[in-house]
Amino acid sequence: MKDSLRVVFFTLCEMVRSLREYESGLFCKVWCLCFLKRLAMIYPSKFKNVFIQNLRVGILIPLVTVFLFSGKAQAQYGGRNSFPFLDLPAGAEALALGGVGLTGKSAQSFWNNPASLDKDADNVASFGYAWYPANMGLSRASYSRDFEKTGMWAIGIAYLGHGDIDAYDDTGNKTGTFNASDYVITLGKSHQMGPFRMGLNLKYAESRIDSYKASAILLDIGGRFEHPKKDLAVDLVVTNIGAEVSRFEDQALDLPLDVRLGASFKPEHMPVRFHLAVFGLGSSGEIYSDPDNPNKEEGDEPSGADKVLTHMSLGGEIIFSPKFVARLGYNGAYQYELQQEGAGGLSGFSGGFGLKLKRFRFDYAMGGKHASGAAHQISLSVNLSKTEISL
Numbered sequence: 415m416k417d418s419l420r421v422v423f424f425t426l427c428e429m430v431r432s433l434r435e436y437e438s439g440l441f442c443k444v445w446c447l448c449f450l451k452r453l454a455m456i457y458p459s460k461f462k463n464v465f466i467q468n469l470r471v472g473i474l475i476p477l478v479t480v481f482l483f484s485g486k487a488q489a490q491y492g493g494r495n496s497f498p499f500l501d502l503p504a505g506a507e508a509l510a511l512g513g514v515g516l517t518g519k520s521a522q523s524f525w526n527n528p529a530s531l532d533k534d535a536d537n538v539a540s541f542g543y544a545w546y547p548a549n550m551g552l553s554r555a556s557y558s559r560d561f562e563k564t565g566m567w568a569i570g571i572a573y574l575g576h577g578d579i580d581a582y583d584d585t586g587n588k589t590g591t592f593n594a595s596d597y598v599i600t601l602g603k604s605h606q607m608g609p610f611r612m613g614l615n616l617k618y619a620e621s622r623i624d625s626y627k628a629s630a631i632l633l634d635i636g637g638r639f640e641h642p643k644k645d646l647a648v649d650l651v652v653t654n655i656g657a658e659v660s661r662f663e664d665q666a667l668d669l670p671l672d673v674r675l676g677a678s679f680k681p682e683h684m685p686v687r688f689h690l691a692v693f694g695l696g697s698s699g700e701i702y703s704d705p706d707n708p709n710k711e712e713g714d715e716p717s718g719a720d721k722v723l724t725h726m727s728l729g730g731e732i733i734f735s736p737k738f739v740a741r742l743g744y745n746g747a748y749q750y751e752l753q754q755e756g757a758g759g760l761s762g763f764s765g766g767f768g769l770k771l772k773r774f775r776f777d778y779a780m781g782g783k784h785a786s787g788a789a790h791q792i793s794l795s796v797n798l799s800k801t802e803i804s805l
Contacts, residue, residue, distance in 0.1 A: 496621070496628060496630070496658075496667040496668050496669060496670070497596065497598075497619045497621060497628075497630065497654075497667075497669070497670060498670065499552070499572075499574045499596040499598075499621075500598060500617075500619060500632075500653075500654060500670055501670055501672075502544070502552060502574070503515055503526075503544075503779075503791070504522055504523075504525030504526050504542075504554065504572070505518065505520055505522035505523065505525065505526075505540075505542055505554075505777065505791070505793045506542065506766055506768075506777035506778050506779040506791045506792055506793040507519075507520045507522070507523070507741070507766075507768060507777050507779070507793065508522075508523070508526055508779075509544075509743075509764055509766065509779035509780075509781050509789065509791050510729070510741035510742070510743055510764050510765055510766030510767075510777070510778075510779035510780075510781065511689050511727070511729030511730075511731070511741055511742075511743040511764075512689065512691065512727030512728055512729045512743035512744055512745045512764060513727055513743065513745045513748060513764065513781065514526065514674065514676065514691040514693055514727045514745070515527070516649050516651060516674050516675075516676035516691045516693075517530075517647060517649055517676045517677065517678035517689045517690075517691065517729075518530060519534075519804070520540070520768075520775070520777065520793065520795065521534075521535040521538040521540045521556065521558055521775075521795045521803075522540045522542060522554065522556060522570075522793055522795070524556070524558065524568045524570075524600075524602045524604070524613065524615065525554075525556070525570065525572070525600065525615075526651075527613065527634075527636045527638065527649055527651050527676075528602045528603070528604055528613025528614050528615040528634050528635070528636045528651075529604055529611045529612055529613035529636035529637050529638035529649065529651070530604075530611075530613070530636070530638060530649075531558060531566045531568055531602055531603075531604035531611075531613055532566065532604070532606070532611065533560055533566065534803075534804040535558040535566070535568070536558065536559060536560035536566070536799065537558075537559055537560070537797060537798045537799040538557070538558050538795055538796065538797050538798065538803065539555075539556070539557045539795070539796055539798060540554075540555065540556045540557075540558075540570075540793060540794070540795040540796075541554070541555050541793070541794050541795075542554040542555075542791065542792060542793040542794070543791070543792055544789055544790065544791035544792075545789060545790045545791070546789050547787040547789075548576075548577065549576075549577035550574065550575065550576050550577060551574070551575050552572065552573070552574045552575075552791075553572065553573045553574075553575075554570065554571070554572040554573075554793075555570060555571055555572075556568055556569065556570030556571075556600075557569055557570070558602075564603075565603070565604065565605050565606075566603070566604045566605070567601070567602065567603055568600075568601075568602035568603075569599075569600065569601050569602070570599075570600045570602075571597065571598070571599050571600070572597060572598050572600075573595065573596070573597040574595060574596040574597070575593075575595050576593070576594040576595060576596075577593075578591040578592075578593065579591060579592055579593070579594055581624075592623070592624040593622075593624065594621075594622060594623045594624070595621075595622050596619070596620070596621045596622070597619070597620055598617050598618065598619040598620075599617065599618045600615050600616070600617045601615070601616045601617075602614065602615045602616075609639055609640055609641065609642050610637060610638070610639055610640075611637070611638045611640070612635075612636070612637050613634075613635075613636045613637070613638075614633065614634065614635055614636075615633065615634035615636075616631075616632075616633055617631070617632040617633070617634070617654075617656075618630075618631055618632075619632060623662070626662050626663070627660060627662070628658070628660055628661050628662045628667055629658070629659040629660045630656055630657065630658045630659055630667060630669060631656050631657060631659060632654045632655065632656035632669065633654075633655045633656055634651060634652065634653045634654065634655070635651070635652045635655070636649065636650065636651040636652075637649070637650050637651075644679075644682070645678075645679065645680035645682075645687070646677070646678070646679045646680075647677065647678050647679075648676070648677045649674075649675070649676040649677065650673075650674070650675055651673070651674045651676075652671075652672070652673050652674075653670070653671065653672045653673075653674065654669050654670050654671045654672065655671060656669060672693060672694060672695070673693075673695040674691060674692065674693045674695065675691070675692045675695065676689070676690060676691035676692070677689075677690050678690075680733075685732060685733040685734070686730060686731065686732055686733065687730070687731040687733065688728075688729070688730055689727075689728065689729035689730065689731070689743075690726070690727075690728055690729075691726070691727045691729075692725055692726055693725060693726075693727070693747075694724070694725045694747070695725070720746075720750060722746075723746030723749070723750070724746045724747045724750050725746065725747070726745075726746050727743065727744065727745040727746065727747075728743065728744045729741065729742065729743040729744070730742050730743075736770070736805065737769065737770045737771070737805065738767065738768070738769055738770070739767065739768045739805065740765075740766075740767050741765060741766045741767060741768065741779070742763070742764070742765050743763065743764040743765065743781065744762055744763050744764070745762050745764070745781075746762065748761065748762040748781075749761050749762025749763075750762075763781065764779060764780065764781025765779065765780060765781065766778050766779030766780060766781075766791075768805055769805075770802075770803060770804075770805040772802055772803070773796055773797040773798075773800060773801070773802065773803055774794070774795070774796050774797075774803065775793075775794070775795040775796075775803045775804075775805060776792070776793070776794055777792065777793040777794075778790075778791070778792050778793075779791045779792075
């Protein structure tokens with residue numbers, strides 16, 4: 415237990431030091447190296463075995479080397495970036511708990527944190543759909559499996575359709591319609607080391623607007639500490655490290671790189687589990703400095719509370735029974751974006767529930783970040799091994 419706490423403490427120290435000395439893109443890469451270094455020092459034999467196992471399937475060492483030392487990635491939290499659909503909540507559980515999903519426990523949680531992929535997701539297929547305003551819809555499907563020799567793996571695909579968009583010429587005359595879409599293919603891998611679990615997501619993302627397209631290869635690196643006796647978990651994730659493959663004409667891509675920290679805790683004698691996530695830690699911008707933000711006015715300086723809350727999401731689960739939970743969430747960034755004329759008083763808040771029926775799990779959530787209406791999302795998971803699924 416002391417060794418586990420040492421890993422968390424020293425990793426956080428290295429993160430603070432690197433944040434002071436380096437810019438955001440390099441900070442994320444330095445954090446990854448520090449995290450791997452500390453684990454190697456505390457668990458030398460286990461760490462060696464992890465590298466050997468993953469080297470056999472040709473994923474860990476080559477990918478970490480390529481992505482940690484690839485070109486500079488410019489994250490623009492709250493401002494303009496490429497592939498913004500990658501930051502949409504993956505799964506109804508994630509949306510209901512505030513939209514980040516860092517501390518989730520569903521089979522779809524690996525989209526948000528690859529270290530959440532555990533043996534409970536073995537041989538589980540998941541499907542999801544989200545309804546967004548302006549006739550946009552996000553479809554998602556994934557499958558996860560625990561292989562005897564190489565451990566837990568997952569693969570998934572997500573597709574966001576924007577519907578038909580009107581096209582106009584330079585004089586404002588309508589010339590027809592065109593289509594726009596985004597999709598991402600993800601391959602996930604995790605490995606358990608005592609109370610720690612490490613995970614990697616390798617992603618290929620592509621955005622299309624009519625006949626134009628942009629694409630990138632990205633990597634998520636995550637770690638989760640689960641207390642051996644208490645219902646407590648702490649998560650650290652670096653998302654969207656990578657490099658562009660193609661771009662829209664000569665426009666450089668701003669990859670949505672980010673560093674996120676989260677925790678979940680259930681008191682022993684309470685039917686409630688609390689969730690907290692902090693995001694935007696590795697980004698160069700702020701939501702209140704976004705020139706496209708309708709709430710932004712010249713000379714308008716946000717309060718200190720706004721600056722903190724726009725980096726936080728809060729969530730809670732009320733556990734009515736082992737088969738049914740209700741969820742509530744709040745996202746400070748969503749609320750700040752929606753503080754404009756026409757947005758409702760509950761902007762930034764979300765809610766939903768989870769229901770388990772033997773091998774099947776169904777989740778629903780409502781929330782979102784658009785003033786014209788809330789998003790609705792459903793997720794369905796089924797255990798193909800004919801054993802009871804977790805909730």
